[in-house]
Amino acid sequence: MSDQVxxxxxxxxxxxxxxxxxxxxxxxxxxxxxxxxxxxxxxxGELFDLSRPIxxxxxxxxxxxxxxxxxxxxxxxxxxxxxxAVKQLYPEARPTIGPAIDDGFYYDFDVPEPFTEDDLRQxxxxxxxxxxxxxxxxxxxxxxxxxEELFEEQQNRYKLELIDEVEDDVVSIYxxxxxxxxxxxxxxxDTGRIKHVKLLSVAGAYxxxxxxxxxxxxxxxxxxxxxxxxxxxxERIEEARRRDHRRxxxxxxxxxxxxxxxxxxxxxxxxxxxxRHLITEFATNEHxxxxxxxxxxxxxxxxxxxxxxxxxxxxxxxxxxxxxxxSYGIKPMNCPGHVLVYKSHTRSxxxxxxxxxELGTVYRHEKSGVLHGLLRVRGFTQDDAHIFCRxxxxxxxxxxxxxxxxDMLRAFGFDEYEVFLSTRPEKSIGADDVWExxxxxxxxxxxxxxxxxxxxxxxGAFYGPKIDIKMKxxxxxxxxxPTIQCDFNLPxxxxxxxxxxxxxxxxxAMVHRVVLAGIERFMGVFxxxxxxxxxxxxxxxxxxxxxxxxxxFEYAETVAHRLRCEDMRVEVDTESGTLGNKIRQAExxxxxxxxxxxxxxxxxxxVAVRKRGEGDLGPTKLEAFIESVRPETAPDSRxxxxxxxxx
RNA sequence: GCCCACGUAGCUCAGGGGUAGAGCGUGUCCUUGGUAAGGACAAGGUCACGGGUUCAAAUCCCGUCGUGGGCUCCA
Numbered sequence: 001m002s003d004q005v006x007x008x009x010x011x012x013x014x015x016x017x018x019x020x021x022x023x024x025x026x027x028x029x030x031x032x033x034x035x036x037x038x039x040x041x042x043x044x045g046e047l048f049d050l051s052r053p054i055x056x057x058x059x060x061x062x063x064x065x066x067x068x069x070x071x072x073x074x075x076x077x078x079x080x081x082x083x084x085a086v087k088q089l090y091p092e093a094r095p096t097i098g099p100a101i102d103d104g105f106y107y108d109f110d111v112p113e114p115f116t117e118d119d120l121r122q123x124x125x126x127x128x129x130x131x132x133x134x135x136x137x138x139x140x141x142x143x144x145x146x147x148e149e150l151f152e153e154q155q156n157r158y159k160l161e162l163i164d165e166v167e168d169d170v171v172s173i174y175x176x177x178x179x180x181x182x183x184x185x186x187x188x189x190d191t192g193r194i195k196h197v198k199l200l201s202v203a204g205a206y207x208x209x210x211x212x213x214x215x216x217x218x219x220x221x222x223x224x225x226x227x228x229x230x231x232x233x234x235e236r237i238e239e240a241r242r243r244d245h246r247r248x249x250x251x252x253x254x255x256x257x258x259x260x261x262x263x264x265x266x267x268x269x270x271x272x273x274x275x276r277h278l279i280t281e282f283a284t285n286e287h288x289x290x291x292x293x294x295x296x297x298x299x300x301x302x303x304x305x306x307x308x309x310x311x312x313x314x315x316x317x318x319x320x321x322x323x324x325x326x327s328y329g330i331k332p333m334n335c336p337g338h339v340l341v342y343k344s345h346t347r348s349x350x351x352x353x354x355x356x357x358e359l360g361t362v363y364r365h366e367k368s369g370v371l372h373g374l375l376r377v378r379g380f381t382q383d384d385a386h387i388f389c390r391x392x393x394x395x396x397x398x399x400x401x402x403x404x405x406x407d408m409l410r411a412f413g414f415d416e417y418e419v420f421l422s423t424r425p426e427k428s429i430g431a432d433d434v435w436e437x438x439x440x441x442x443x444x445x446x447x448x449x450x451x452x453x454x455x456x457x458x459x460g461a462f463y464g465p466k467i468d469i470k471m472k473x474x475x476x477x478x479x480x481x482p483t484i485q486c487d488f489n490l491p492x493x494x495x496x497x498x499x500x501x502x503x504x505x506x507x508x509a510m511v512h513r514v515v516l517a518g519i520e521r522f523m524g525v526f527x528x529x530x531x532x533x534x535x536x537x538x539x540x541x542x543x544x545x546x547x548x549x550x551x552x553f554e555y556a557e558t559v560a561h562r563l564r565c566e567d568m569r570v571e572v573d574t575e576s577g578t579l580g581n582k583i584r585q586a587e588x589x590x591x592x593x594x595x596x597x598x599x600x601x602x603x604x605x606x607v608a609v610r611k612r613g614e615g616d617l618g619p620t621k622l623e624a625f626i627e628s629v630r631p632e633t634a635p636d637s638r639x640x641x642x643x644x645x646x647x
Numbered sequence: 648g649c650c651c652a653c654g655u656a657g658c659u660c661a662g663g664g665g666u667a668g669a670g671c672g673u674g675u676c677c678u679u680g681g682u683a684a685g686g687a688c689a690a691g692g693u694c695a696c697g698g699g700u701u702c703a704a705a706u707c708c709c710g711u712c713g714u715g716g717g718c719u720c721c722a
Contacts, residue, residue: 106717114651117716203717204650211719215650218717246715250658259695259713317720362722367648368713370720382722468722480722518722549679576679584683598681608682616682 007060017054024050024189027062037064037225039193040073040186047073049139049186065225075100077137077188078197078223079107084179085126086219095181096158096207096216103233104222108205110158114217120199123219127197134192135177139185147171147182154180158207196230197223200237245473245527246373252532252589254540255374264371264378266520274540274569276519279526280359282538282635283383283408283516289642290404292357292385297337299361303327308493309336310429314462317365334360335487335512338386339494342508347498352508353389353397359519360384374524375479381519387511388496394509398445398467398484401513403643405469405482406449408515411639412526413535418478419451420468422459429462430489438486439465441509445484461512463489471525479525485512533612536592536632544591545572545607546582548598555602559595559622566626568633583610593629 007015007026017026023041027034027050041048042061047069054060063070079098086093086109098107109115115123142150144163150173151159159182163171174183176191188194199221207213224230241247249255254272257265268276284294303320306312306329319330331337338356347354361381370376387397409417421442424435442465446453453467460466466485470478487510490496497505516522536542543563547556553574560570573582579596586594594610600619601607607625609617620628 116651201716202651205718206649209718211649215718217650220717257713263713364721367720369648369650369718372715376721380722384722483722514722516722521722546682548681551679578678578680578685579682580680581684582680582682587683594682596682600681610682 005054006057007054008058010059010061015060019055020053022051022053023048023060023062026054026060030062034062034064037066038062039065039070039077039188042069047186049137050189051136051138052186072100073186074188074194074225075105075223076183077191078194078221079105080137080174080176080179080181080183080187081127081130081191081194081197082123082199082219082221083107083109083181084130084177085123087179089123089126094154094156094158097162104200104220106218106220108207108216108218110207110214111217114204115202115219117202120202120219124197124199127194127199130177131191131194131197133177134190136190137174137176137187139172139174139187141170141172144169144171147173150180151182193225194223195225196227197221198230198234243528243531244373245375245524248527248532249374254527262378263368264366264376266374266377266379271540272523275534275538276523278538278540279516279523280381280383280519282411284357284359286404286408286640287355287357287383287385290355290400292355295338295341295356295358297331297334297341297358297360299331299363300328301331301336303329305329305336309333309490310463310493313429314427317367319363319365330363331360332362332364333512334358334362334382334384335386335490335510336494339490339496339510342388342496343494347388347508349390349498349500349506352498353387353393355385355387357383357385374520374527375473377518377520380521382514383516383519384512384514387513388491388498388508389511390498390506391509394441394486394511395444395448397511398442398486399448401482401484401511401515402445402449402451402467405484405515407639409469409471409482411635412538413529414471414525416472417481418470419446419453420456420459420470421446421453422456422461422466422468424465425458425460425462427462428460430464430492434488435465438488441486442467442484461485461487463487464512466512473525473528479521481517481522481525482515483513483517486510487512531590533590534592536629537635539592540569541571541589541591542569542633543571543593543595544586544589545570545595545597546579546586547572547574548579548596552597552599552602556597559597559607562622563626566630566633568629587612592632595625 003019004016005019007017009015015029017029024035027038038050040063041050042063043054044058063073065071065074076099083095083098090111092112094110096108096110098105144166147163148160162182171182172185174181174185174187199219201220203218204215205218207216222233224233252271253269254275255269256267258267303312311318311332316332318332321328341356342354359381363379366376366378389397423439446467464485464487466483468480469482471481472478491507491510496508498508500506545556545560547553556572560572563570575582583594590612592612596608596610605622606619607622608619609625611617
């Protein structure tokens with residue numbers, strides 16, 4: 001056997017190294033700079049510590065912080081350093097799990113007293129000491145029984161539980177300084193590789209995410225090799241704070257919540273209500289153009305209906321009330337109402353598909369802890385529709401909805417979203433083969449639309465599988481947006497039928513779908529998406545007119561009237577004060593256009609245009625201004641065109 | 648719902664066992680202004696709500712409501 005092994009690098013070139021050389025030694029052969037930046041290596045696809053020897057020919061890849069995997073190794077190592085610091089400061093703390101996440105890491109501890117934000121600085125400081133000591137990480141593979149002994153000594157039942165679940169007879173442990181942790185690895189060579197650390201927040205988290213388990217204390221943090229990267233990260237957090245829809249909602253006077261009126265219930269102010277009106281008006285029109293029919297159903301429904309639908313049995317979080325001894329429930333969904341409309345006639349196969357649309361306001365008893373601005377509320381309105389169709393129409397109908405959802409999201413400037421196919425959850429109703437059939441129909445439509453998706457195992461609704469499209473908020477958190485749900489259960493439960501060409505009764509398929517989904521949530525994400533700078537076509541106030549002098553008030557009103565005749569949304573500022581201050585206030589409102597009118601403009605029939613983001617554009621004839629902005633006042637026609645629409 | 652933190656003027660926040668402060672905003676007056684803050688004066692607070700400790704509570708303790716970050720769940 002040769003004492004050399006051949007490593008194949010990602011660029012295809014080959015490197016001969018001594019058999020048994022470590023990954024770090026191999027990396028040094030490639031370049032000393034790379035060796036300094038390396039955090040771990042990948043050997044034949046397996047993650048390697050840099051200190052681990054290479055014993056055979058292999059594909060060899062060096063991981064640095066610049067790769068996803070490298071970041072994870074780096075952050076995971078940082079979480080070990082944090083756990084070490086915590087144990088030094090709080091010997092009674094029991095580390096549980098501490099993974100890397102998308103932009104940093106966390107570690108959950110079982111501690112007698114939960115951590116507070118004030119503890120973080122001290123832990124950070126201790127981490128700095130550990131980092132400065134440049135303690136090497138070492139890996140050891142030991143038998144499960146040895147590991148059990150080790151963690152029994154440490155009285156850490158969490159680690160024991162984890163060891164118990166490992167299928168191998170051997171587990172790996174990582175050690176740096178006096179800190180030992182059960183860990184799959186790999187890790188950076190030494191603690192000195194972790195350069196700039198910031199602990200960000202503390203939070204409660206259940207052991208293994210289950211309410212039944214003990215609440216642990218979680219610390220979130222992040223770390224970067226270069227100071228600038230950490231500063232950029234903190235700047236992103238700051239930017240997210242600036243874009244937060246709750247903050248913008250207050251600053252732009254869009255909506256409010258009221259302690260005395262109840263949590264999770266939105267009060268729209270004039271501008272917020274206008275924005276909502278514009279969004280729903282647009283959505284309604286787009287539905288009509290796509291062959292949907294508007295229906296409208298009551299908010300209050302006898303509880304029996306929720307038993308028939310299955311909501312009651314699922315302990316769906318509803319509100320109930322009693323009317324003359326009869327129990328009623330406030331609707332948490334619009335579907336049963338649409339079913340009743342369907343059932344009001346005998347339906348023929350020629351009638352299908354039937355697409356019922358409703359801006360349906362629903363109420364759900366969300367747990368208080370999950371409420372979050374407009375993104376998670378208790379009362380909200382959906383652009384809800386139910387499609388009743390024949391089985392042979394199902395895939396085409398779903399395909400149409402996916403196209404519709406894509407068009408609508410793009411019209412509002414959402415170019416990126418994530419698609420999930422959610423399968424049967426534990427708490428669910430219906431036969432297995434029906435679930436399978438429905439899941440296949442959804443999968444087929446995703447393929448037809450050439451989309452890539454992830455499987456969300458067990459994420460379906462209780463009555464059927466679904467396609468979920470999730471949108472990101474300013475903090476990168478995903479929120480349920482458009483969703484398309486197949487349902488063969490409600491038609492069964494409500495005994496829905498249509499008469500087929502054969503003269504026999506058949507069961508229609510049913511598709512639940514929302515496009516904007518919760519209008520409140522959609523507004524919230526949209527506000528964050530555009531940072532409160534609404535595009536001209538949807539801006540609640542499009543133009544603000546600032547008269548320079550009291551003398552110009554009348555002219556300002558004339559201009560406003562002319563713009564209103566063009567269906568533009570206009571305000572006139574009649575406050576006193578300097579022009580500079582009026583402009584500042586108007587700029588803070590993030591309006592698309594500000595028109596300044598003084599004596600010069602009045603005499604010439606002009607307006608001095610100030611455009612958001614561009615500043616002063618100088619005076620122009622009023623009619624010329626109207627012509628120039630007209631194209632902006634309509635939604636982007638690229639996304640509103642129907643198939644075959646050439647206008 | 649659970650864990651932690653927070654709740655002081657419309658907003659952002661300081662203060663803190665001896666009965667309240669700033670800036671911005673608001674009102675009035677002066678100023679009539681040319682592209683991101685003109686000036687003066689004034690109003691505005693049961694310090695979230697309820698209980699307790701104390702001679703004395705906005706401040707300490709408990710509970711409730713609300714908010715925030717998470718967990719869990721969902722549009």
